[in-house]
Amino acid sequence: QQRVFLARALAQEADLYFMDEPLAGVDAATERAIMAVLRDLKAEGKSVICVHHDLQTLRTYFDEVVLLNMRVVASGPVATTATQENLVRTYGGRLTLLSEAAEAVARAELGE
Known part of the structure; x- marks a missing residue:
């Protein structure tokens, strides 16, 4: 179903795309395919804004990234914004990060 929604959005040939969790409920192969399409859009100069809750990827x-918790907690480049401190401010004490291991798994899945 996510592929259908993505195809419908792409058919609009817009300059700006808003996507609500385009990777939710898809298998790893579909996730990689969707991300390849989004990277292609970026390469074409298009803007893509996605709601995404998977901190591992x-x-x-x-x-x-824009981190929200009833208001904007932080925004900017992922590398400098998705810090332990900002993520704890966003999610409170309910967050356990295994970031290095998760990033290694994500890179392996992408074949990097």
Whole structure:
């Protein structure tokens, strides 16, 4: 179903795309295919804004991030914004990060 929604959005040939969790509920192969399409859009000069809750793939898939918790907690480049401190401020004490291991797994899945 996500592929259908993505195809419908792409048919609009817009300059700006808003996507609500385009990777939710898809298998790993479909996730990689969707991300390849989003990277192609970026290469064409298009803007893509995605709602994404998977912190394990955040650094792998996205360049910029806006962290929200009823308000903007932080925004900017993923590398400098998705810090332990900002993520704890966003998610409170309910967050356990295994970032290095998660990033290694994500890179391996992408074949990097």
